[in-house]
Amino acid sequence: MDISDIDCIKAYLGGDADALAPMVEKYKRPLYSFILKMTEGREDADEIFQETWFRALKNVHKFKHKNFLNWLFRIAHNLVIDRARRNRKNVSMQSGAGGDDGNSTLEDHLAAPGITPAEETGGTMLGSRIEQAVSTLSPEQKEVFMLRMYGNVSFKEIARLQKCSINTCLARMQYALGKLRSILKDEYEELQEAMS
Structure with a gap:
């Protein structure tokens, strides 16, 4: 029998630290797939995936939507947008600008061939x-x-x-x-x- 998302959330808020495990398992594939397609890189996707779940767990008491996956998508969407804005500020068109100052070159952001x-x-x-x-x-x-x-x-x-x-x-x-x-x-x- 499938436990509903609301039941899992209520159990988690009631003190059962493992209550959200079925939800993580249920939503990890569609969430990660969405993030991976939006970020175009596995390293960024892994970080955003983890941050999405961290924020979801931290704010699960605020969840009021009917669809938990849509809520996760919204959190991930905001994280992807924030990361894109930060990265846009740090990209340089000059090939030698990537250094210890946190800036990177445009070449660093281009997809690798192959x-x-x-x-x-x-x-x-x-x-x-x-x-x-x-x-x-x-x-x-x-x-x-x-x-x-x-x-x-x-x-x-x-x-x-x-x-x-x-x-x-x-x-x-x-x-x-x-x-x-x-x-x-x-x-x-x-x-x-x-x-x-």
């Missing part, structure tokens, strides 16, 4: 191509796409998370899908031919 995690684990070029296409989306479009497609978050919740109207959220998804459709046109046609 096999991507999707190619390595999935073994398909299509997965890599889709990942590349998604990386071309604007941050807002990418987030809407990732939350909807991988997190199954409602557009209403995404709009609240992004602090925009639901129409803006829907438009971002429409633009994202249109851009992905355009970029992946050849792959789609190849797939259609293979299926006919």
